[in-house]
Amino acid sequence: MPALRHEFFLVAAGLQGIEHLSCRAVRPKATSGWNSAGSEYRPFTSRPVGALCDTCHQRRKRNPAPCAQCGTLRTLVGRTEDGGSICGSCSGADIDFAFACRRCGYPGDIYADGFCTRCIAKDRVHELLSDEDGTVHPQLQPLTEQLGAAQSPTAVIAWTRRSDSAQMLARLAAQHQEITHEILDALPQNWQTIYVRELLVAVDVLPKRQENLARLRLWVNDVLSDLPPHHARVIRPFAEWGVLREARRRADKGRYTAGAASNDRTDIRTAIKFMTWLDDNSITLAGLSQEVLDVWLTSHPAQVRGLSTLIR
Structure with a gap:
């Protein structure tokens, strides 16, 4: 398809042999290559404005x-x-480049089946977040509207197709229950969960909540x-009353801040390491x-600060 599109513009517009104002990215020695079907193609498009690189x-x-x-x-x-x-x-070209979307009439930017990227992005988001009868949960309606109106619909299309966070959202939507912070807290706290939470x-x-504090609390519970029980009897009250309260x-x-939360994690890790050393x-x-x-x-000079909180 890229080969046919490039040759189509080159031939149908009747632009061979005309001097163009070319894109800087296109060099005189822009040699041809081979696509997956074995057909020769040019790595740029010729239009009345000149030879254009793909970008x-x-x-x-x-x-x-x-x-x-x-003015159109x-x-x-x-x-x-x-x-x-x-x-x-x-x-004055022999071809009208103003291809329009079959649904919304938007000129150019046709993605598939005569539809523009904006319409395709809305369809993909709706398909991702809807249930079996094609209904999107009312809670997620603002998300579908925001994604459907994104300035980069091609990025939204790629996100719905390849992103792990998009698949996580689809699984949450399929549960037919309200999505809460508590439900997300019960999931593994990896980058997908963090991204989905920030998106919602x-x-x-x-x-909105104080995310640095909330993540620290979840991390403390996991740690x-x-x-072992005899360590937990010491570290738990230290974490609860010495770190989390402050x-x-x-x-x-x-x-x-995130830096303060990182320092608090260091204090707790140091306390655990000190108990293990004892x-x-x-x-x-x-x-x-x-x-x-x-x-x-003396044997752990880099962890003086972390231990001082426990000693106090």
């Missing part, structure tokens, strides 16, 4: 604008003497679940002395 060709096709001569919203493929951009008809918050499907206080004032050396907390503490600090 410039796609940009003009996807961004129709009013013609400087007739068209794909602008020509250029006037004073530098204005004009449509194919006004440029951005379109007001979910309320504590893997600790984090909540700072979050209430709007001062709890076990390895057969030392109990009751038997902890300044001499023992000095040995730890």
